[in-house]
Amino acid sequence: MNRFLAFAFSNAAVGSKILCPCRKCSNSFWYEASEVREHLICDGFLKGYRTWNLHGEPTLSVNHENCDIDVDGVEVMDDPDEDDDISGLLRDLAGGLDDRGDFEENSPDLDPCEGLVAIQKLVEENSKDLFPTCKKYTQLRFLIRLLHIKLLGGWSDKSFNLLLELLNDAFPDGSAVAKTFHEAKKLVKSIGIGYTSIHACENDCILYWKENIDLNSCPKCKVSRWKSTRKSLDGKHVYNVPKKVLRYFPIKKCLQRLFLSSKTASLTRWHDEGRKKDGLLRHPADSPLWEDFDEKHPTFAADSRNIRLAFATDGFNPFRTMNNSYSIWPGICIPYNFPPSMCMKQSNFILSFLIPGKDSPCGNFDLFCQPIVNDLLDMFENGVRTYDASMGEYFQLRAAVLWTITDFPGLGYVSGSVTSGEAACPDCHFFTDSIRLGSGSKTCYMGHRRFLHENHPFRFDADKFGGKTEFRPAPKPLSGEEILECTKDLSNSFGKDPSGKKPTRKR
Numbered sequence: 001m002n003r004f005l006a007f008a009f010s011n012a013a014v015g016s017k018i019l020c021p022c023r024k025c026s027n028s029f030w031y032e033a034s035e036v037r038e039h040l041i042c043d044g045f046l047k048g049y050r051t052w053n054l055h056g057e058p059t060l061s062v063n064h065e066n067c068d069i070d071v072d073g074v075e076v077m078d079d080p081d082e083d084d085d086i087s088g089l090l091r092d093l094a095g096g097l098d099d100r101g102d103f104e105e106n107s108p109d110l111d112p113c114e115g116l117v118a119i120q121k122l123v124e125e126n127s128k129d130l131f132p133t134c135k136k137y138t139q140l141r142f143l144i145r146l147l148h149i150k151l152l153g154g155w156s157d158k159s160f161n162l163l164l165e166l167l168n169d170a171f172p173d174g175s176a177v178a179k180t181f182h183e184a185k186k187l188v189k190s191i192g193i194g195y196t197s198i199h200a201c202e203n204d205c206i207l208y209w210k211e212n213i214d215l216n217s218c219p220k221c222k223v224s225r226w227k228s229t230r231k232s233l234d235g236k237h238v239y240n241v242p243k244k245v246l247r248y249f250p251i252k253k254c255l256q257r258l259f260l261s262s263k264t265a266s267l268t269r270w271h272d273e274g275r276k277k278d279g280l281l282r283h284p285a286d287s288p289l290w291e292d293f294d295e296k297h298p299t300f301a302a303d304s305r306n307i308r309l310a311f312a313t314d315g316f317n318p319f320r321t322m323n324n325s326y327s328i329w330p331g332i333c334i335p336y337n338f339p340p341s342m343c344m345k346q347s348n349f350i351l352s353f354l355i356p357g358k359d360s361p362c363g364n365f366d367l368f369c370q371p372i373v374n375d376l377l378d379m380f381e382n383g384v385r386t387y388d389a390s391m392g393e394y395f396q397l398r399a400a401v402l403w404t405i406t407d408f409p410g411l412g413y414v415s416g417s418v419t420s421g422e423a424a425c426p427d428c429h430f431f432t433d434s435i436r437l438g439s440g441s442k443t444c445y446m447g448h449r450r451f452l453h454e455n456h457p458f459r460f461d462a463d464k465f466g467g468k469t470e471f472r473p474a475p476k477p478l479s480g481e482e483i484l485e486c487t488k489d490l491s492n493s494f495g496k497d498p499s500g501k502k503p504t505r506k507r
Contacts, residue, residue: 001040008055009033017392019054021046027054030392086126086141125187131175139176143184157181193257195249195354198371199225199242204364205495207246209371220495247354248371251333252379254350255307255399256386258335265305265390268337272304284308284336284343284402293402300380305388306398310334311352312405313414315360329355329365331372336402365413367494376401416487431475450474 008018017030022039023046025031031039126140137145150160160181167177178184199208201218208215208225217224226240259265271285284290290308294301312334315327333350334343342348355361355368376399378384383396404414411426412419421443423432433447449458449470459470478486 001037001045004040004045004052004055005033005037008036008052011055019392021049021052021055023047086138086144122188125176128176130177131172133172140188143178144188147184147188160184193249193253195247196371197242198246198248200244200246200356200368201225201495202243203496204244204361204367207367207370208242218495244356246356246368246371249350249352251350251352251372251375251399252384254333254352255335255379255397256384258307259305259386259388259390259397262389265388267339267342268307268335269304270339271308271337274339283340284310289402293400297400300398300400303395303398304337305395306400308336309399309401310336310403310405311401311414314407314410318357326358327360328357329361329368331355331369333372333401334405361413363413363492364494366416366492416490427477428475429478447472 004021009016012018016032018036019025019027020029020031020036020039021027022036022043024043025039026046027049122140125143126138128139129135130137130139130142146160146163149155155163164178164180164184168175168179171177178187200206201208201221202223203218203221205218205220206212212219215225223243225242227243228241229238230241231238258268271283275283275285277286279286281287285308293308300306310333312332313329315329317324317326318328319326330351331353333352334348335350336343338348352372353368355365361368379397379399383398385394386397387394404411406414408419411417415426417426418424419426422434422436423429424434424443425432425445433445433450435444435446436442437444447470449456449465450472451474452458454471454473458465462469
C-alpha cells in the first residue's frame with residue numbers, strides 16, 4: 001500500500017488527489033492521501049487491480065477480458081483501439097452520477113441512483129462482442145455508430161428498422177444487435193436527456209404544473225384539459241390525452257451534462273484560461289457587457305466554469321409546407337464559455353423547450369418560459385451541485401443569460417416590449433415619430449434626421465422633408481432602472497380573448 005501511494009501521488013493528475021482504488025470507491029472518486037490510505041486499510045484494494053493504469057503505469061494491450069475500472073461491481077473496459085472512447089464516456093458519466101464521492105462515510109447500504117443503474121447496463125452492453133468472432137466492435141459501440149449514421153443521413157425509423165432486420169439476418173448466430181429502433185433507442189436512452197411534458201391550457205391561460213398540476217379544467221376559461229380518452233394496447237389501462245403539451249428539457253441537467261465529459265468540461269474554462277486578452281473583440285468575453293456583468297457579480301465571476309448563456313427563439317413550420325398555417329417555437333440556449341469555433345455550432349445548441357403550435361404564442365410567451373426561468377433563477381442564486389470530470393471534483397454550477405437572439409417580432413414576445421404600432425422602436429420608446437397611413441392601413445416611422453450630427457445639411461433642408469427642419473437630439477435609450485419604473489405596474493393577462501384577439505399587456 002505504501003509503495004502504491006508513493007507511486008500514485010507522484011503521478012497525480014489532479015492536484016493532490018487521486019482516484020481511490022478501494023473496493024467501495026472502485027476508482028470512481030477523488031481523494032487526498034490520508035483518505036485514500038484510510039480506505040485501503042479498512043476496505044482493501046479493488047479485486048484484480050494489479051496494473052495501475054489509472055495511476056501512471058503504462059496501459060497494456062488488453063482484450064475485453066481486461067478492464068481498468070470497476071463501477072459498483074460492473075467492469076468498464078478500456079480498449080486501446082477504441083477511437084470514439086466509449087469507455088471514457090461511460091467512466092465520466094458514472095463518476096458524475098454517484099454522489100457518494102463527497103460523503104465522509106461511504107455506506108455500502110446506499111442505493112445507487114437510477115442514472116447509475118442505467119450506466120451499469122450500458123457498461124454490460126459494452127462488454128459484449130457484437131457476435132462471437134467479432135473483436136473490433138462491442139454491441140454498444142456498434143449501435144451508437146448506427147444511430148449516429150441515422151441522424152446524419154436523416155433516415156426514417158422505418159428504414160432503420162429494415163436495416164436492423166437485415167443485419168440480424170446477415171450476422172452469425174449469437175449476435176447482439178438490437179431488433180428494432182425502439183429497442184436501440186431504449187438501450188442508449190440514459191446517455192441522452194429526456195424531456196418533461198407539461199400540459200397547457202388550450203387557450204394558453206395556464207400551465208398545469210405546481211399548484212395547477214391536478215386540475216382537470218382551466219380556472220380562467222373553464223376549457224377542459226383533456227382532448228380524449230384512450231386505452232392502452234392491452235386494454236387494461238385508460239389514460240387521458242391532453243389538448244396541449246409543452247415539452248421542457250430541464251436546463252439544469254443539460255448544463256450539468258457538459259461537465260461529464262472531461263474534454264468539454266475543460267473547454268468551459270477557455271474564455272478565462274485560453275482566450276487571448278489583447279483588447280480586440282474576438283469572443284463575447286471581450287465585450288463590455290461581459291466585463292460589466294463580472295464587475296456587478298464577482299461571486300459568479302470567481303469560478304470560470306459558471307455558464308454564460310444566450311437565449312434564441314423563433315417560430316418555424318415543421319411540415320416544410322408554407323401553405324399550411326402552423327408555427328412551433330423552440331427555445332434554444334447557447335453557452336458562450338467555449339472557443340469561437342464552438343459557440344455557434346449546431347452541436348453546441350441546447351434545446352430547452354418546445355412550444356406547440358399551431359398559432360404563435362404572441363403575448364403568452366412568458367407563460368411557456370416559466371419552467372426555464374424558474375430553473376435559471378435558482379441556478380443563478382443558489383447553483384446546482386455538479387461533477388467536473390476534468391478536475392475530478394464537485395462544485396456549485398451557476399448560469400446566467402446575458403443575451404437574447406431574436407428577430408424583431410420575436411423581440412416583442414421575449415422581452416415584452418412593443419414592436420408594432422405607434423411606439424414600436426425600443427430605443428426611441430416614448431419619442432418614436434410615427435404616422436398612421438389612412439389609405440394603406442400601415443404605420444410609417446419618421447424623424448430619422450434626429451440621428452444625424454447636429455450640423456448635417458439634411459437637418460436644415462425643409463423643402464425635401466415636409467417643410468420642416470429638424471433640431472431635436474437623438475432620443476436616449478432607457479436605462480434598466482427607468483424601464484423598471486415604467487413597467488412596475490404592468491400586469492400580464494395570459495390566454496386568448498373570447499373574441500379571438502391576441503393577448504395584451506395592461507397597465
